[in-house]
Amino acid sequence: MILKVSTTSSIVAFEAAQKEASKHQIVKCLRIEMSGVLLWVSCGPKENAISLVGLGGKIGRSQRRLGLWNRISFASFSPAVADPLRSSEERVYDVVLKQAALVKRQNKDRKRTLNLDKSIEGDLTNGDLLSAAYDRCGEVCAEYAKTFYLGTQLMTQERRKAIWAIYVWCRRTDELVDGPNASHITPKALDRWEQRLNDVFDGRPYDMYDAALSDTVSKYPVDVQPFKDMIEGMRLDLRKSRYNNFDELYLYCYYVAGTVGLMSVPVMGIAPESKASTESVYNAALALGIANQLTNILRDVGEDARRGRVYLPQDELALAGLSDDDIFHGKVTDKWRNFMKGQIQRARMFFDEAEKGVSELNSASRWPVWASLLLYRQILDAIEANDYNNFTKRAYVGKVKKLLSLPTAYGRALLGPQKLTKMVTRGIRSGVTVNLSTNLPFRLC
Numbered sequence: 001m002i003l004k005v006s007t008t009s010s011i012v013a014f015e016a017a018q019k020e021a022s023k024h025q026i027v028k029c030l031r032i033e034m035s036g037v038l039l040w041v042s043c044g045p046k047e048n049a050i051s052l053v054g055l056g057g058k059i060g061r062s063q064r065r066l067g068l069w070n071r072i073s074f075a076s077f078s079p080a081v082a083d084p085l086r087s088s089e090e091r092v093y094d095v096v097l098k099q100a101a102l103v104k105r106q107n108k109d110r111k112r113t114l115n116l117d118k119s120i121e122g123d124l125t126n127g128d129l130l131s132a133a134y135d136r137c138g139e140v141c142a143e144y145a146k147t148f149y150l151g152t153q154l155m156t157q158e159r160r161k162a163i164w165a166i167y168v169w170c171r172r173t174d175e176l177v178d179g180p181n182a183s184h185i186t187p188k189a190l191d192r193w194e195q196r197l198n199d200v201f202d203g204r205p206y207d208m209y210d211a212a213l214s215d216t217v218s219k220y221p222v223d224v225q226p227f228k229d230m231i232e233g234m235r236l237d238l239r240k241s242r243y244n245n246f247d248e249l250y251l252y253c254y255y256v257a258g259t260v261g262l263m264s265v266p267v268m269g270i271a272p273e274s275k276a277s278t279e280s281v282y283n284a285a286l287a288l289g290i291a292n293q294l295t296n297i298l299r300d301v302g303e304d305a306r307r308g309r310v311y312l313p314q315d316e317l318a319l320a321g322l323s324d325d326d327i328f329h330g331k332v333t334d335k336w337r338n339f340m341k342g343q344i345q346r347a348r349m350f351f352d353e354a355e356k357g358v359s360e361l362n363s364a365s366r367w368p369v370w371a372s373l374l375l376y377r378q379i380l381d382a383i384e385a386n387d388y389n390n391f392t393k394r395a396y397v398g399k400v401k402k403l404l405s406l407p408t409a410y411g412r413a414l415l416g417p418q419k420l421t422k423m424v425t426r427g428i429r430s431g432v433t434v435n436l437s438t439n440l441p442f443r444l445c
């Protein structure tokens, strides 16, 4: 489907695209902005099947003359084509599709075998050692992510051990740039960490935490790509302290948090009775990571500024009449409040997107995910309650609120997969853009 509209009527276009998408079982809906023109492009269940199911306007003569129509149709649907027109969301969506395809393939026949006898430090094939390694991962998870750890207790033993192993790897990766030795970390060290990751996936772990991960990736259809992308996020953090626009920030959020969602789904598992497409569940998991990271960024504006970092999109700040200086001075003004309202709204839209997928997970995995989602989402309420002072006041969710969320999470977890056979948004990638005239974020598709 190709819908061309002007930027001012994006909402109309979105509604039209959704309506058409639901009729034609469109699996993917992309937003492309080019030369000030907004185009809607969707493709059918087969990646290469592009069908015209609606038209929000006519392709302008200048676009046709430039041959842009052809370029768009071609470039957007061929991931192999490296094209600057592809937004971060489109590129990340390719990873989502790859992960989903891997699960489908590996559900059919899974042949990866663990070659632990090649392990680098001692004999990690020993069952007792492996079991001790998983226990250590559990202890680390319990120490740093208490609520989540509690939630994992509801999962089967196998699944919870695997989640712990993944969690510990993410934590260690994060510690490289955020931990006590962060000032010594170099891109070379990250390269070595990536090499070590390859070894883990090849069944050659260095230490006991690695051994637990090696075992996990041999048992579940976990792909190395999100792990590598997380390391890429750390590289980005080393060299970049400003983000020009939301597209750049989105990519960063994918690297450091969306990847966690993609790593977790194969282990958490999709409910056997789920009718949702695998892509849509991965998409929801990705959205949860993005939502969490955006929330983290909004909560930590002051703290990050004191480290010389501004993660907020520079173009959106400028549009709101704000600059880095305003952030460094940390004064809550009406301009700041309005700006923050838009940012919070956008983060909430990613949470909304994530919520659609939680009920599609295996029953035992739903509760911890709901619990962490509800808790993290409430940080946004806390920022509002602090009158948007995220410079000197840390937004946090109090113990009572936290406790009250647990039964809510449990109640929601009891609800299984969506009964609706055709969710309008099923499989449709979510994206958010900021309407330049109002600075309010709109979900575009």
Ligand SMILES: CC(C)=CCC/C(C)=C/CC/C(C)=C/CC/C(C)=C/COP(=O)(O)OP(=O)(O)O
Pocket (backbone or CB within 6 Å): 256, 257, 258, 260, 261, 262, 264, 265, 281, 282, 284, 285, 286, 288, 289, 292, 293, 296, 354, 355, 357, 358, 361, 369
């Ligand atoms: C929704 C579906 C279908 C599946 C769920 C898939 C999962 C588990 C997604 C979760 C992704 C996740 C937990 C990303 C990490 C995001 C994040 C910003 C973590 C913050 O970590 P810390 O920096 O330790 O946070 P605090 O500073 O708040 O302690």
